[in-house]
Ligand SMILES: Nc1ncnc2c1ncn2[C@@H]1O[C@H](COP(=O)(O)OP(=O)(O)OP(=O)(O)O)[C@@H](O)[C@H]1O
């Protein structure tokens with residue numbers, strides 16, 4: 283036991299140094315003025331950005347849902363494949379993650395822009411074009427593309443653990459294809475759904491840059507706002523810290539709400 | 554007494570079933586009739602294809618060739634959920650996200666029974682398998698034996714015409730195992746369901762079944778009543794697998810006369826060609842140990858162990874190590890005489906090939 287504690291020391295130090303200390307710094311900045319006096323003005327001032335926050339949460343929600351809808355059938359098919367084949371296709375589909383995310387976002391700009399790839403292909407067949415670039419839609423597409431791998435990984439690893447025996451038992455008891463899905467696969471894959479939603483929603487809420495590149499100036503998200511407080515010309519780390527703090531609390535609230543839906547101890551029950 | 558079943562009484566028929574997994578033959582030309590309301594047991598060593606045979610009947614495995622009939626109808630290609638057959642799986646395969654009650658109710662819910670009917674039937678089943686106080690328990694907080702009983706209840710509650718049981722008592726201790734054997738037999742008789750039971754425990758097979766199907770390496774070795782199987786094993790494998798046996802190489806001199814270990818013995822089997830090599834099978838309890846050392850067969854006691862009801866001796870005689878059961882202990886190293894009655898000498902044709 284003691285040995286184990288010693289072994290976990292580096293990790294504990296890491297957590298302290300790079301999680302707890304920064305959190306305290308954020309808290310400190312959020313609650314002080316430039317002169318170091320205590321204030322709640324920064325935090326209460328976040329109310330100004332209410333609409334941006336709501337928009338960020340909504341887009342993140344839509345992006346999470348879309349990722350889930352795309353990733354679920356894909357992961358399921360993968361999980362039913364032979365072990366090696368499944369792993370290989372997973373590896374292939376995750377390859378784009380190795381490309382820098384700025385490059386990936388630029389790629390989407392060239393696809394979606396007015397005379398981009400998409401419209402050129404469409405123009406070849408039809409007389410109309412899609413005006414997607416610089417809309418919320420474009421931002422959402424870029425985000426789904428960016429966060430999809432997390433969803434796939436979470437779902438795939440859970441679905442792999444669903445024993446074929448469960449499926450056969452359900453069939454034995456009279457469940458047809460859809461019955462098996464609804465009564466066995468869906469409930470047993472819930473832990474994966476929950477962790478996938480967590481893994482996509484949290485980073486999605488605080489997305490930045492992608493929104494500026496694909497959404498134009500009019501679709502700023504809360505992440506961009508925070509970014510601007512630190513790196514933009516506005517430079518106000520106190521306000522930035524306050525927005526971050528509020529955002530963190532909101533995400534925590536969202537997550538705990540979401541986790542209420544799945545039963546908590548499912549993870550251990552998978553055979 | 555069980556009446557001799559009529560031909561029309563065949564509920565499950567396997568006809569020339571073969572199964573192969575990448576070039577490897579798992580089942581080879583299985584022909585098997587299971588009679589309605591009978592207790593049939595597939596018996597054989599690990600890996601001989603018992604589970605595979607059950608999976609064919611349950612619909613989880615497609616035969617490479619051959620046909621499966623249910624009440625005379627070819628169901629070889631019918632999906633499992635359309636078959637009037639339920640399975641108690643070797644690994645239970647209980648649903649981890651459902652509690653005991655919900656597991657048992659699973660099949661009934663799918664068949665759209667009313668809540669009232671479901672609770673009635675599940676209640677009966679819980680009583681039958683002695684799990685009434687556990688109905689709200691989650692599966693992972695049950696012992697292996699309790700899980701096994703949930704698996705039995707979950708299948709039985711659907712009142713299938715045929716119940717497939719894949720080593721359903723494997724995880725139980727001896728006493729509970731005996732109790733459940735009696736219980737299953739009682740259930741099978743009172744509900745009048747056909748049971749196809751898998752086990753590698755020969756005692757379990759012999760005590761519970763109407764018909765025993767002995768399998769080895771994907772082939773049926775013998776089909777018969779427990780008595781047939783025990784007393785008239787058709788080949789050396791069956792003889793050896795059903796209880797321990799002495800199996801000795803011999804040659805048939807003429808009808809009712811066999812030569813082994815350098816001596817001629819009178820026996821009760823005939824119909825072999827002269828000098829045909831055969832397997833001579835003699836049960837350990839059929840060898841009488843005598844102090845008389847002028848017998849045809851004499852030997853030296855190598856070892857002796859007390860087995861509860863009898864002593865188990867190894868006796869060296871003419872270069873063969875005999876396994877002998879006797880109620881009278883003998884000193885190791887002692888010279889003894891062996892006597893075998895003619896009708897205890899079983900002659901088996903050597904397996905060709
Ligand atoms: N999916 C499969 N792929 C390849 N070989 C398989 C497969 N399933 C079973 N086998 C092989 O088929 C043979 C028979 O297996 P089966 O499960 O029917 O044996 P069993 O008689 O039930 O054994 P046990 O008493 O150990 O349960 C074994 O040699 C096994 O390795």
Ligand SMILES: [Mg+2]
Nearest residue numbers: 603604643719
């Ligand atoms: Mg088996």
